[in-house]
Amino acid sequence: MIEQKRVAAEVLPPPTLRYGPLRWLRENLFSTWYNTLLTLLCLWGLYAALSALLEWAFTRADWSVIPANLKLLLVGTYPAEMLWRVWAVLYFVVFLLGGSAGLWGSLLRDAVVALSAAFFLLALLPFGMSERLLLAGLALLGGGMMGAGWLLRRAARLQTWSKRILLGLWVLSPILVVVLVGGLPGSGWLPTVSTEKWGGLMLTFMLAIVGITTSFPLGVLLALGRRSELPVVRWFSILYIEIIRGVPLVTVIFMASVMLPLFLPGDTRVDQAVRAMTAFTLFTAAYIAENVRGGLQNIPRGQYEAAHALGLSHFWTTVFIVLPQALRAVIPANVGQFISLFKDTSLVFVAALLDLFNIGRSILANPTWLAHDSEMLLFIASVYFVFAYFMSRLSQRLERLLGVGER
Amino acid sequence: MTKAARIPFWRDLRVLRALAQVLFVIFVILLGNWLYTNLQANLKRTNISFSYDFLQQPASMGISEGLPFQPTDSYQYAFWVGVFNTFRVVFLGMILATLVGLIVGVARLSSNWLVRTLSAIYVETLRNTPLVVQLVFWYTAVFLKLPRVDESLELPGPIYLSQRGLVMPQPQPTESFALWGMALGGGLVVALGVYIARRIYLERVQRPGTPWLWGLSAFLLTALGSWFLLPQAPLRWEPPVRGIFNFEGGMQFTPEFTALLLGLVIYTAAFIAEIVRAGILAVSKGQKEAARALGLTDFQMLRLIVLPQALRVIVPPTTSQYLNLAKNSSLAVAIGYPDLFNVANTIINQSGRAIEVILMIMGSYLTISLLTSLFMNWYNRRVRLVER
C-alpha cells in the first residue's frame, strides 16, 4: 500500500494555482483595505445603475415601437417588394466571407462563426416565418461556405483557383452590390431604386464602407505626399491634412452637400448619397494619412538603402518595399478609423439622408410613437454598440495577430 | 564637359522635380480657378449673394449663458459669445479628461479584479456608442433628474444644487481689492525668490525635493497674511438670490454646461485611458523592478520612473484626442448649450447666410485646433528633452 502510494505521488501534476472561490475573492477583490473599499464602492455604483435601468426596461418601457418600425430602421424607405435585393446582397456578402474564411482561415474564421451564430440567434426571434427561414439560411450559408473552403484547401490546384475566383468576386463586389441595391437602368427585372430611398442601418453601413475604401488610397497618397521631397507637394499635403483635421465633420458634410452644387458648372447634379460619401472620403483621408505616416516612419532606413542597393527606383521602392510593410502595420489603426466613421454616419442628416439615427428621429415624429423616445434611443445605441464592439474586438485580435508593436 | 556628356534636361532629376512641382501648382491654380468661376456664375444665377455686412446687424436672439448678451447686440458679438463658451468647455474638458483618463488607464492595470473589469467595461461601452447619444443620456437621465428649483438642495456656503444647475456665491471685489492685488504681486516675487533659492540649495546638497511646493506656500502665506492685515476684506462673497423662477447673481454652472463637460470628459477619457494603458505597458519591466530595488514607493515609482517614460508614448496620440474633444464639443447643440456651433446655427437661420457662417465656424475650430497642436508639440519636445 505504502509503495503504491509513493508511485502515485510521483506522477501527480505540479501544483496549479487553482483555488476556491473564497480565496479568489480575497486575492482579487479584498486584498488590501483600499481594495476592499474600491470593491464595495464599485458594487454599490453597479447596483444603483443596473437596478434603475432594469426596472425601467422591464416595467415602464413600451418596446412595441421597435418591432413595428424594424423595416424602416433597417432599410429605410426602400420599397418593400424590392427587399429581396437587400437579402441577395446579404447572401452574397456572407457567401464571400464564408468562402474566404474557409480558404484563408485565421481571424476571418472567427468573424464568420460569430456572424453565423448571430444570424442563427436572430432566426430564433419572432419575426415572420419567411424572414426567419432566410436568416437561418444565412447562418447555414456562412457555415457551409466555411466548410467548403476548408475542404478546397486540401487540394492544391483547386485551392489556388478558388482563391483567384473569390478575389475576383471581392473586386467585383462593389459593382454587384451597387447594381443589386440601386438597380440597373433600363432593365426590367432590376428597376432603379434612387438613393433617396436607401436608409437605415443599410445606408449607415454603405456610407461607412464606401467612405473607408475610397479614402484609403487618397490617404496613402497624402501620407506619401507629406513625406515627399518636393516642397510644393509636401506643403500642399500638410495644409490639406491639418485643415481637415482641424474642422468638425459636420461642417465638411454641410459644405459637400449644400455648397458642392455651387462649385460645379450649371446643370451638374450630384446624387445626395454621393455627396455625403465625398465628404466622408475627404474627411477620413486626412486621418488615414496620419495613420499611414506613422507606419511609414517606423520603417527602418536600412530597408530603403537595401532597395536602392538592389537598383529599385524611388517609385518601385515605395510600391514593393515601403508600402506593404507600412500598410500592414497600420491596419488596426484604420479599423479604429472605420469604427469612428461608422458612428459618425449619424451626422448625415445635414445631407438630407436618413441613416439609422435619423430614421429613428423621423419615426419619433409620428404621432403614434411620440412618447417612445427613450426606447428608440436605447435601441439605436445598442445597435451601434454591437457592431462597433464586434469590430473593435476584431481589430484587437488583428493587432495581436500581426504582432504590431512587438517588432 | 562636352555637350553629349551633359544629362539632357528631360532626364535631369532636378529639372524634372521642379517641373513636376510647377505642373502641380498650375493644376491646383487651374482647379481653384475653375471652382471659383463656377461659384461666381452659380451665385449670380441663383441670386445668392456673399457678404459679411450682416455681422453688424442686431442679433435679435438670446444666449442663455457665457458673456453678458443683449438681443440688441450684433451678430458678430453673438458669435464671439459662442466662441467663448466653446473655449471654456474645451479648455476645462482637456484638463479633466486627462485626469480621468490617467486614473482609468491605471485602473485598467489594477490588481483588483472588479476595478479592472469595470474600467474595461467603461472603456468598451463608451468608445463604441456615438457621443451624441451619450450626451443626451447624461443630460436627460442624470442632470434633469436633479431636484426641481423649488426643492433645491441647500449646502453650506450657501450652495444650491438643482435642475437649474449648481449655484454658489461669487466673490465681489471691495475697495481694498487694489491694495490686495499689489500685495499679491509682491507675493509672486517672494515666491519666485524662495523657489529659486530652494532649487539652488537642493542642487548643492544633491538631494531630491519639491521646490515648487515651497514657492507655493510662500505665495499663499503672503496672500493670506495681507488678506487679514488689510482693514477691510478685499473680496466679499455675494450669495445668489432666489428670483421668481431662477437664482439671480452668484456663480452658476448650468446643467447644459455640466452635462456637456461631463459627457466630453468621460468619452474622451475612455480613449485617453487606452493610450495611458499602452504607454505604461510600453515601459519595460526592468525599470519597475529597478525602482523597487531602490526602495521607491508605488506612487514614487509611478511619478518618477514610469510616467516620465510613458509620456513619450502617450503625448502624440493624446494630442489627437484633444483635437477630437474640441471638435466634438460642437455636439453641444443636442443638449442646448450655447456653444459656437449652436449660436452660429441660429445666426444662419435668422440671416440666411449659410455659406459665410459655415466658413466662420470652420475658421474658428481650425484656430482652436491649431493652438492645441502648437501647445502639444511644444510640450512633446519638452518631454523628449527631459527624457534624454
Place this chain on the structure above:
Amino acid sequence: MRKVFTVGLVVALLLPLLTIGQGQPTDTLGRVKARGSLICGVNNAVPGFGFLDERTGTFSGFDVDYCKALATAIFNDPAKVTYRPLTAAARFTALSAGEVDVLIRNTTWTFSRDVELKLNFGPVTFYDGQGFMVRKASRINTLRDLNGATICVLQGTTTEQNLADMARRLGITIRPLVFTDVTARDKAYDEGRCDAMTADASGLAGARVRLSRPDDHKILPELISKEPLAPVVRHGDDTWYDIVKWTVYCTIEAEELGVSSRNVAQLRTSTDPNIRRLLGLEGDFGRKLGLDSNDWCANIIAKVGNYGEIYDRNVKPLGLERIVDGKPSPNASWNDGGLIYAIPFR
C-alpha cells in the same frame, strides 16, 4: 494594388450617379416630367407635418400630402415624389440651387424670404403662430409673467427671433435654452428645467401629447407671432408657380363645394357648374395650366383628399381642432369664420 483597382471600380460605378444635364428642359414642369418624379423638400421630423409612417413605409404628414397632391396633378400618381428631408439651414439654398422643385417644409412666409431670397410663396396651407406652454401650477397667465423665466426653444426658422423681439417689446428679460432636437427640448421642459416652452401652436400641441402628464400643462392664449406656412418655389418660372398655387386651391375649393375623396366619383354626374369645372368636366383648366389632363383636380381629390380630409388625417391627431368650442381657428374654412379661402375656379 488590388485595393486601388477596387476603388477605381467603385469610382467608375458611382460616376453614372453624377448626372450631367444635357438637353434638359429649362422649365421646372418639363424637368419634373422628364425625370418622372417630383423632388419635394420636406421636414422629416415634425409631428403631424412630416414623419416616417411604418404603415405605408414612407413619409406622411400635412406637408407631405401637399407634395403628393402636386405629384397627382402632374402624374396622376401620388407615389411619384422623391422626398428630400432638408435642415432649416439648408432649405433655401437647396431651393435656389434647383435641388428641389418645391419646398413644402413648414416654411413661414415673410417679407425678407419673399423679396430678399427671391422666392415665391403659394397659398397659405396652415396658419400658425408662436405661443407658449406653461405648467398650470406656475401662476403664469400672461406674457408679462414670464419675466426672468427660462424658456425652452427649438432652433430653426424665426422662433428665437420672435422670442427676443417679444422680450424687447415688453421690456422683460428671459433666458432662452436653445435645442436642435425636439426630444431633448421636450424632456428639458417636462422635467422642469424650463419654466415655459415656446414653439408654433402646431408644435406645442404635438409636444404636449409627449409630456408625462399632459393635463398639468396649458397653452397660453396669447400668440406672439403670425406664422403663415406655405409652399415655396423660386422666382422665374410662373407656370410652375401657377401649378403649385392651384393645386392648393383645388383642395380648398373641393372642401367648400363639399367634394371629398368619398363622393368625387358620384359627383361626376353633378349639374353644379362649379363642381363640373373643378372636376374638369367643363372648361379646359388642366391644359391651360400646362398639365396633361383636365381631371387633375379630380385626381387630387380622389387620391389625396380635400383640405378638410388632409387636415383631419394629419393635424387633428395632435389635438388641434379647426373649430374649438364653437369658435373657429384661422384654419377653419371661411364659411365657418376661418381664413381658409379658395380663389374661384372660373
